[in-house]
Amino acid sequence: MARALLLRIARYPPPLPTSSAPALPLPRPRLLPQSLLRRHAPSQSQLRLLSSLSSSSASTTSSDAPSDGGGGGHKGAEGEDAKTGGCVDYLGMSDEELMEQCEMGTFKASGPGGQHRNKRESAVRLKHLPTGIIAQAVEDRSQHKNRASALSRLRTLIALKVRRPINLQNYTPPVELLQILPLKSTIRGKDVGPQIGPNNSKFSPGMQALLDLLFAVEGSVSDAAKILGLSTGALSRLILSDDSLRTAANELRASKGLKPLR
């Protein structure tokens, strides 16, 4: 999240004062805790972050505001927020319901807006308040479409970062997870239908359930594979098939002292 906040600052057209945060011409200061602003004022790192933006925005599944590796995700992983916010099925919500939990910012400077302004700057930044996860989109000419793609990125990020506890004693994989498994899985019934791949919007809920399981088994791919009726190799291949899933799985394994999957 911290990096995303910095990005927002770096994107403002005029050079910003680096000394005192309250002087920033932000439209809604409550979007950004001022402590964060103060901490991240130096301009050197802004350049570095801008370049990291361009590289990460090339990927379709990961967000522009990502790789904070911390933010909402780690909080959930540490179990602090997980008790309150982590159990909620955000991905099961409709776009509208999810939107209502978000604050939408753009890279526009403050001002009266509306008829006063002609700015075709269409960047959209969504902050999901319950988790603090930030997703943004900048490519399209329509703000509406950018909002839609920011929302879909938000879903991916929620899947990657929000861990929900699982009781392994009586665990049954949810259907979203079964749908992303290869057909050879022995627990996958015929009625589950064809395998859903990373480009399908329904991949995110399955990915979230898979990471939940992996988290519950302390990052052990072989344990998770047994539960899912797959060989360890087959589950590894599934995890490696999507860059953001692989990254999240490896971060999770690293936090448990395990070697990354390759």
Place this chain on the structure above:
Amino acid sequence: MAMLAFSSNAFLRPNPPGPHLRRLLLPKPLSSAAALTPPTPQADPTGGSNPDPDPTPLFLRPASHRVPAAALAAFRLRAAALVPPSAPHLRRHLRWLLADAAANDPASGSDPALLRASLDDLEALWLRHVRGRRPFQYVVGNEHWRDLVVAVREGVLIPRPETEAVVDIVKRVEGFEDGWWADLGTGSGAIAVAVARELGAAGRVFATDVSEVALEVARLNVQRYGVQDKVEIRHGSWFEPLEDVKGKLMGVISNPPYIPNVDLPGLQPEVGWHEPKLALDGGKDGLEHLLHLCEGLSSVLKPGGFFVFETNGDKQSEFLVDLISTKWSSFRNVEAVLDFADIKRFVTGYRR
């Protein structure tokens, strides 16, 4: 383009080009960006009124110009050199201009490239944007708004991203699909078309405007999206053309001019120099037209009918909410609705 049914001079404006812009249009070597920054603040206030050589929006013109890839690349460089460091968004505009001009994906790198305008025309368009502060949307003749590509031109307000939410607000009204709606001061027709696309078989939008130019553009947009059977375009001021549907409307939508007239001189050049004052000037406190609309509501809405107005924001919305809920007893659930920047941008409510 059969849908471009109106005559070829439909996009011409009555006013002759102002002398300043003529001068701006004279070919100059495109070499130094420094000479051009900050953008010339001396543009004629009648600004964007000089007609393009071709009045059809760029993206709707036939792709009849074969241009060698090398010449196109050279143009791209010359045009990019005009972008001052203070205005990086112009780089994006250049990319979009070329995207609209190209018949196929500019990234495909076909040689020769097939364009919808000659390089000379594109250069003139680009100059008027960068130097004359002519809005990019008038340069390319469209605005990407919601999931629509809305045709626009001088004389018509460019639909704003804030206004996109009006359609979502309408969609939340119970049973909106089969109601009759009015979009008062429809301008480009963006709202009317977007709402019409969400309506069911019985649903209808009456789109009114006092400006003939606006109605022509609205007609084009209605045709381009094939909603002629849902949108009825009517000429006249606010409620005037709606006598026959009085008391029958499920909803009234309007994004009327709401800028306080004292604020007009300070507007961004793209807006103040080029967009129609008719669509911006809200008179004293910006409330002149909004008050007129509020007063007419109860006679056109059927009982239970809904209204949504866009406003200048916070203070104006608060004032209107207070006025409507205290002055008249005939409305309920009157409230201000936030836009994406958390400004109280809309006023909504129901007739009792």
